[in-house]
């Protein structure tokens with residue numbers, strides 16, 4: 529889209545938003561915010577707050593950068609966790625992440641020890657990143673630390689989509705490992721739960737496109753431990769009727785969505 533139409537959209541669409549939003553909605557948060565999730569996710573345009581399926585106004589403190597990294601936005605994260613006291617921090621990676629691909633390419637080209645074990649490597653090696661600026665590189669290169677951990681496990685995954693999703697998953701684990709170093713005390717006191725997930729829009733985890741898979745809870749990464757924790761978290765809902773159909777649906781969703789590659 530060219531600049532004239534983009535600028536016209538900016539004016540027209542915001543005005544449509546103004547006209548379609550009840551003024552009381554703005555008044556409800558005119559002088560303070562009350563988010564309950566700190567969401568650290570990738571800046572990728574395919575990943576947006578509405579994938580959570582809720583109206584995210586005043587609910588989600590949204591922090592975004594290339595590769596959903598914790599270290600480069602610690603100030604904003606700490607404001608949300610320590611000042612606004614959100615009880616949940618969600619670190620959300622996604623499939624086909626450009627930052628993960630860049631870091632993987634860097635790992636392959638910089639290490640002589642890495643042989644071509646993975647299906648995704650051929651296509652990655654054909655990508656030319658030489659024109660990328662130093663600033664872009666310096667923001668994404670820290671991701672080579674988790675990617676190096678993930679590379680040895682790629683050969684048995686069987687598809688490009690799965691390989692890249694797995695590397696995003698390992699990156700989320702790494703970001704949560706860092707978060708626990710900084711905020712593990714709050715987790716121990718039950719004041720904060722750190723959840724890791726992958727937004728899957730390519731079908732790497734299941735045939736259901738658009739799912740958020742839960743791949744890490746407070747550093748726990750084995751599927752059984754994850755599912756047990758997920759069920760324990762659900763049981764904290766006061767007076768939740770465990771004989772209801774809704775509860776059965778939630779338990780089924782835990783089985784399907786709290787899982788890893």
Ligand SMILES: [Zn+2]
Pocket residue numbers: 570571572594595596622624625626627628
């Ligand atoms: Zn990304």
